[in-house]
Amino acid sequence: MFKLKRSAALAALCLLAALPAAAEEIGARAKGGFAESFFLEKVPRAEAKATAERLAKAVIAARLIIFAYAGKFVDPNLGDKGFSGEVFETQWRAALEPDMLDATPTQKRLYEKLIWAGRQVIENNQDRLNFKGVGWKNFLPAKWEREMGGVFTAKTGIVIKQPGRAYRNPVNVPDDTERAALIHYVKAGHNENAPIRKTEKWGKQEVYRHMEPIRLMPPCLPCHGKPKGELDLVNFEKDGLETGDLIGLMSVSLAVSD
Numbered sequence: 559m560f561k562l563k564r565s566a567a568l569a570a571l572c573l574l575a576a577l578p579a580a581a582e583e584i585g586a587r588a589k590g591g592f593a594e595s596f597f598l599e600k601v602p603r604a605e606a607k608a609t610a611e612r613l614a615k616a617v618i619a620a621r622l623i624i625f626a627y628a629g630k631f632v633d634p635n636l637g638d639k640g641f642s643g644e645v646f647e648t649q650w651r652a653a654l655e656p657d658m659l660d661a662t663p664t665q666k667r668l669y670e671k672l673i674w675a676g677r678q679v680i681e682n683n684q685d686r687l688n689f690k691g692v693g694w695k696n697f698l699p700a701k702w703e704r705e706m707g708g709v710f711t712a713k714t715g716i717v718i719k720q721p722g723r724a725y726r727n728p729v730n731v732p733d734d735t736e737r738a739a740l741i742h743y744v745k746a747g748h749n750e751n752a753p754i755r756k757t758e759k760w761g762k763q764e765v766y767r768h769m770e771p772i773r774l775m776p777p778c779l780p781c782h783g784k785p786k787g788e789l790d791l792v793n794f795e796k797d798g799l800e801t802g803d804l805i806g807l808m809s810v811s812l813a814v815s816d
């Protein structure tokens with residue numbers, strides 16, 4: 559018996575020794591490579607700040623348009639919600655029009671790509687939104703933004719995301735810079751709303767970063783409010799937060815060119 563165990567242990571040791579030294583942690587992130595922002599859209603340095611601000615503002619405007627339909631979305635008796643990609647685009651363009659008027663050519667191109675990405679996501683969710691007989695359809699401004707961000711990044715290389723204070727979707731995990739910004743806003747309290755701006759290197763590429771707080775409003779509280787730990791209607795534990803508290807960030811990262 560002892561002999562058997564010993565030979566099994568020896569065999570295991572031999573196997574370990576046979577593994578190449580380079581095989582480090584399995585499932586770890588690959589080293590090197592290029593950030594997606596190496597490709598496609600780059601924003602002239604002088605326009606980086608205003609462009610990131612404009613993109614963040616445009617996404618917040620879209621979130622509000624979608625939020626206004628929240629009551630309709632959860633009506634189980636209503637089939638077609640009348641919120642087609644076209645309806646959404648028309649409303650979004652109306653909200654963006656004043657800003658689009660004096661945009662630079664780069665910014666105009668990015669507005670168009672942003673609107674295109676946002677519309678794609680609304681169109682892609684029509685079956686879900688218009689489903690009859692079910693109240694909760696798992697569609698929220700945050701879901702639209704996550705999916706739109708994926709499409710927009712694929713089209714431009716510019717990253718738009720909403721890292722969460724206690725993120726529900728893993729796509730919204732903050733990176734180190736975003737985590738520092740979240741901590742800053744939590745510590746600074748309700749009145750600190752000035753965006754955090756930073757320039758970083760992603761690989762060899764200079765990247766301009768813009769982060770601003772997303773704060774809770776009363777309609778957000780059934781899921782993100784009190785009591786902390788109680789399950790919300792999607793079975794996540796509530797955050798235990800109040801109106802005005804920080805829940806996440808609007809985060810825009812874009813490659814800069816000279």
Ligand code: HEC
Pocket residue numbers: 625698700701704720721722723724725726727728730772773774775777778779780781782790791792805806807
């Ligand atoms: C019905 C419950 C519910 C309500 C109400 C709600 N949220 Fe959320 N929130 C979620 C869920 C679920 C996600 C994950 C969405 C996804 O990515 O699919 C989320 C994600 C988020 C995120 C991204 C970070 C993360 O957790 O993944 C932010 C920011 C956010 N919500 C803010 C708000 C704000 C602001 C409001 C009010 C305007 C609000 N939420 C209302 C459930 C809710």
